[in-house]
Amino acid sequence: MKQSDSKQAVFTLYGGINVIGGTKLYVQSGESEVLFDFGSTFAPGFGSFDTVLRPRPGREVDDYMALGIIPNLPKLYAGSKEGHDLPVFISHFHLDHVGLLFLLDPSVPIYMSEPSYQLYQQLEVIGEGIGQHDDIRVFTYGQWIEWKSLRVLPLEVDHDIQGATGFFVETLSGTIAYTGDFRGHGNHPDKTEAFFQYLGAHRTHALISEGTRAGEASGRHTVPEKDMAHMLAKTMENRSAVFFTLYHRNIERIAAFAAAAQAVSRKLVLTPATLHLFRTLAPVQYEQSRPAVYVCATQAAESLPSYLTGLDVQTVNAQELANDQTAFLVELPYEHLTELVDIQPHNGAIYIHSDGVPLGAYDPAYANVTNWLQTFGVDMVSVRSTGHADPAYLQACIEQANPDVLYATHTFHPEQMPAPHSGLLVVPHIGRNYPIAPISV
CATH class of the missing domain: 3.40.50.10710 (Metallo-hydrolase/oxidoreductase)
Structure with missing residues (x-):
């Protein structure tokens, strides 16, 4: 992907729009590019493949790409003449965020938290692995990761799986944050609260947030x-x-x-x-x-x-x-x-x-x-306790972060996401470039 202005950072979503999961967030700043999550979308009866019609063995990348399930980013896949310096940052190990990692070339760098890495190791043991990956890098929460002109800060959030992470990213032209999945009624609500407090204190220009329960009927009880x-x-x-x-x-x-x-x-x-x-x-x-x-x-x-x-x-x-x-x-x-x-x-x-x-x-x-x-x-x-924020908590988190622009993902009802107090709500489109820059409303 080429840009006319090398200093204008952009992001592109290649999944997770008007559905639950399948998130793939691409960020480019100058010559730097990173990807957040590489998940599959579970939609029985609506997907391009099923238990009978399967991708062709050895041609999975071609088949998935032809149907728009994975992005046309050659550095991610085998045979790239550009190398594989396009790292993938994992928010957590649910399949709707990591389910397509097996398609990547083994040399693509994969970043994940220590708890996610521990889970990854044991999933390999029980046969639920994510394919061969030769360059797995474990990050420390709260420590910046430098990738050329990009800086990525991983921060903890609470979800119904260990190692859940949100990210704050500094680009050449502005800041962008990605929530992954989160909730406030889990055993560690302080993690989620600290994440959104950080976003609010550090001027978030673009926030990519999940909204699984946006539009949910009021009064539904959420079990802690x-x-x-x-x-x-x-x-x-x-x-x-x-x-x-x-x-x-x-x-x-x-x-x-x-x-x-x-x-x-x-x-x-x-x-x-x-x-x-x-x-x-x-x-x-x-x-x-x-x-x-x-x-x-x-x-x-x-x-x-x-x-x-x-x-x-x-x-x-x-x-x-x-x-x-x-x-x-x-x-x-x-x-x-x-x-x-x-x-x-x-x-x-x-x-x-x-x-x-x-x-x-x-x-x-x-x-x-x-x-x-x-x-x-x-x-x-x-008897359940969902891994996602209820509408009231979701609104409180968005208000705390107060981004210039909120982009709604990972929800069937993106238009019902709570708008930022002093910003804009945008329902994004698959494959479209969006600027990362300050916006005055």
């Missing part, structure tokens, strides 16, 4: 993350079998289930992958709860994943669950619902949906979950 363990325990009272689904990259949520299980004297039973993440990323809580690992009908105990080899961990199968249904709290993800055939839940069984897959009714799999649970007489109960 700190209340989750108590709510889960209350939900399990006087129940027979209790199953649940969560997103196992949310380590604090696993810990909440562990605490709830202890409170009601049930044994926590996790899938092998979830148990591994809990053991390696929250070792103190893991040792306190000592969860068991679930062995599916298709998986003999002796063939558990190699990353569990040698561990002193109890195994539990469907027959044991069937024989003592009030003794366990069992993780049962969507792909394992067939275990209900062998467990045969008693009356009073429940399935706790706690931000696991499928996330909601927009996913066709959600209706299938409902059908399965109804077939076996299991009630589905939602």
Whole structure:
């Protein structure tokens, strides 16, 4: 991408507009260029590819680029004659922000926080990696990163995953900030508050903010993350079998289930992958709860994943669950619902949906979950704490930052984002250049 004025910095969004996720924010200042996030968009029934129509092996970059899913920025991909000095800064490790990193050339620099790096390492172990990357750089919160004429400052925010980061960037012509995803009702609201206070104190000319819950009906209660363990325990009272689904990259949520299980004297039973993440990323809580690992009908105990080899961990199968249904709290993800055939839940069984897959009714799999649970007489109960700011908190954050221009992303309702007190609200377009410079309103 060329500019007529080498001192006028610009940014371009290559995803995340009028959808949730898929964020790719490109910033260019003179000869310097950086990218923030490289996520995939989950839109069942609306995407260009599905479980049948797949990108061609070895031609994935061509196919994704032809459909506008990834940007035409040659430095990101194999075969570039310009080199690969276009770094990608990761805000956090949800797939809608990192899901397409596997398409990048291995030599592209990838920046991430220390907590994100720890998660990245363990995701590789359980088979949820992001492809080969030979130049991973771990940044320290609050320390500037110099990239030619650009300066990038990573700052913590709170989200429902460890290592979440927002960024403040100084360019040749102005400042730009990118929020990543954030909330104020998590266990660390001070992180989010400090981020937006910094933006307000350092004149943010352009703010790229997520607005997942913009336009949400007023009065909807947002459950604080700190209340989750108590709510889960209350939900399990006087129940027979209790199953649940969560997103196992949310380590604090696993810990909440562990605490709830202890409170009601049930044994926590996790899938092998979830148990591994809990053991390696929250070792103190893991040792306190000592969860068991679930062995599916298709998986003999002796063939558990190699990353569990040698561990002193109890195994539990469907027959044991069937024989003592009030003794366990069992993780049962969507792909394992067939275990209900062998467990045969008693009356009073429940399935706790706690931000696991499928996330909601927009996913066709959600209706299938409902059908399965109804077939076996299991009630589905939602006990969740979203990773995104409610409308009131979102407005407070925007007012605190008070940017010259707010660009709404990561939302189905960008026009309903709160406008800055003394600035402009813009609904951006994919692929369009926007200036980074002071604006007087």
